[in-house]
Amino acid sequence: MDWDKLRIFHAVADAGSLTHAGEVLHLSQSAVSRQIRALEDSLNTTLFRRHARGLLLTEQGELLFEATRTMTKRLDATAARIRDSEDDVFGELRVTTSTGFGTLWLAPRLPRLFDRYPKLKIDLMLEERLLDLAMREADVAIRMKEPSQADLIRRRLMQTQIRFYATRSYLEKAGTPTSLEDLSEHRLVTQSPHSPQVRAGSEFVQPLVSNQPSLLTVNNYFGILQAVIHGVGIGSLPDYVTADFPDLINVLPEICSAPIPVYLAFVEELRHSKRVCAFRDFVLEELSLFKRQLSGDED
Template structure:
């Protein structure tokens, strides 16, 4: 069978449009005119028999069929690029542009302090990091990989568990000096302490508080005057002595060790929260994605 090179050209054009967000910017990245990119995509749509993009005067987006097609072929396209690099004898297989989707907790407290190390390790790699409250459409938004806290929702993406970190109850020394320490989980209920709450984006309500000791869990009717949507704000308010917060041990432990936070109810700190990495499900994982997965596993250990 003779391979139709126009098929590969069309797939490359689709990938460029998804990553760039427009036909014009895709053309600039590929060294082509906007009409040339449009023709390549149109030929591919005709060849595969589906409409890949919804087009309007103001925006473009993948159709459902286009999303499924792109999700299937983009890792294969990246694999071809990696194979070409290896064939050329270039040792720097990890190259190109990696688009990463992260939540604020991971991005601010774990990833950003170590990004310089990652970039130094792979000097031919450029990284775009998007900090978002929700993962959204990884394929349609052109991201290669995402890292999020919380249990994964059903999807076609490949989910990789990186770690489970404890949930710890903390307050600043200044708060403890003014209000004392809770001695039991029940001491946190019914307004006996100022609890700092964070909103669950999925429900619009504050996250419920639970404290765990072994297999036993106790629900806490936490209440307080401050409700935030960002973990950075939650941590800052806790450090400032505004109240008691439930934080993740992975970023709170150094502050506890330094004496800037007090770990309260230490016997009730057995609840854990997972951190997952997500990428397109394919037998071929692009080298740049695999490098990032290995790196975040390393820094999360």
């Protein structure tokens, strides 16, 4: 089969529209349409059917799209390895992680990575949805659970736990709780029960939320932190925030969630990528420094 026709087919299937695919490929709609018809003629089948929402793949089209998607993924991985054959670490690296970890731990440390590799471009994607690394939705992931895909290289970085934190000024004003029952006398700031979150975090706070007279729920830990440091109340936060916000006081230090493992993962094809290796080594170095900060051994 003609690769040019397959490339155009893949763009149409991905966009669901001849017009949008043409814009991506810098071709006219009529040129795209001619190539699709020629491909269908060569295969003696229909690949698309028209719908009010655009073009939908037929069963045969789905089979071909799966094949072109696999080909595209492997070509992208090969291109990345070719680009990484130079001595320099440069180009784009797509990193995905949760909003909380990305904003509160990773992003503040990135200046040191860019100081070391000024030609590197980081596309940081912060969301709770797990992007598919095998389908190249991202190059590297830092996840709050062990990846389930068997074909991923994974490295356990650390574990975190959710604890209760407040500012000193808030506690001086509202008092310091000495038991879980005392929390009902305070305003709690927690993850919204309707937002995606790890099970350990949800199980930690949900038993307290239902009977809490004053409550603020937020859909990510960055928002919780902002509320806590501005004195809104006592917040449930991952303990990795303590190194960068030493003024926070751990309220009820004996109370915490179940351990939450933190993993770094990437696909096998990127094992020798200089960008991926540079980012992995940077994260490991920062974690080593972070752990020394927590233990008080920092120089």
